[in-house]
Amino acid sequence: MADVFQRRSGRGWRLRQQSLQLLHQWQEILHSEGRAAPVQRGLLLLASSAEELERLTRLKHGRQPPGAQLELMAAESLQQMVALQQLPPLPGEPLGGLWSARDGQLDPIVWMQALQDSALANGLQRSRAVVQTLNPQGPRWVLELSTTEQLNCDWVVLCAGLESQTLLHGLGLQWPMEPVSGQALELQRRPERSDWQHPMVWRGMNLVPRPGGRLWLGATVESGTVTNGDELEQLRQLQGDAPGWLLDAEVIQRWQGQRARPVDRPAPLLEQPLPRLLLVSGHYRNGIVLGPASAAWAADQITMVNSAVAGS
């Protein structure tokens, strides 16, 4: 969600817009290498209340980024799409919606694989060892690995999720982050006739149609590391608004994870705590969408310092 982000200025907004552009560029590069990294463009936000409809209307009439294609949809138009089987029966009784043509969804596992394969073909070396400590040694870094080996490097980009704070703690630095758990479901829908292809969002819950009549449904937002079965059931029932076809769908997979949320700082953490040490973490709920812009930020920092050193 880049064009439908609630703000139209500031760092979060700029990072989302940059990610949107980079995703497009990366997709072309991966494609030219013969690697598939699909993006399903198009997203429908449904208004469950008058306040939400007002918010969507403000988004449509506010300042638009170049190329954004936002369209307000009346409740009647949505129901007509249901009647024409372009959408399945909708949750609750939406008062309207906002369609965004450039936002959408991708499969992060497929993308990570494509990016890794591309990077390996371009010289990336990978180690599966756990980093135990980061030690500055003159202008360089020495990483102690769980394999008892050491890794010497010019730069460290620390993107170890919640564990980043532990490694920084070893250097006497405090960048606190807290875990926020999330649960999500994959469901198999019973055969039905609608030609539904784009994700829709109802009360902050994402319904993402997948190939073969499958559906991703997510995600809960739960403080701490312990997840709650009731929260998952609430999600499954869209807080009481689930249409019949969703209640009938069979759960085929469930998963959970922990998001890293910075304490007393806005997400994400894009910082340089020490020379040649970059912290790229604390993305909270947006590590996939902000991944490209975060990587670009790290690359820019390294290029800037290296160019200054080369020029001096």
Ligand SMILES: Cc1cc2nc3c(=O)[nH]c(=O)nc-3n(C[C@H](O)[C@H](O)[C@H](O)COP(=O)(O)OP(=O)(O)OC[C@H]3O[C@@H](n4cnc5c(N)ncnc54)[C@H](O)[C@@H]3O)c2cc1C
């Ligand atoms: C249910 C759920 C739904 C979500 N939905 C979305 C969504 O729709 N859109 C979105 O943008 N984001 C979403 N997120 C958030 C997103 O998944 C995260 O922001 C993102 O995965 C963070 O990526 P990361 O690489 O920073 O951290 P992580 O994914 O936590 O990866 C950290 C990595 O560092 C490794 N590591 C840790 N310690 C060490 C060490 N000492 N040495 C070596 N390696 C180490 C770990 O093994 C891991 O591989 C969701 C999260 C959850 C839980």
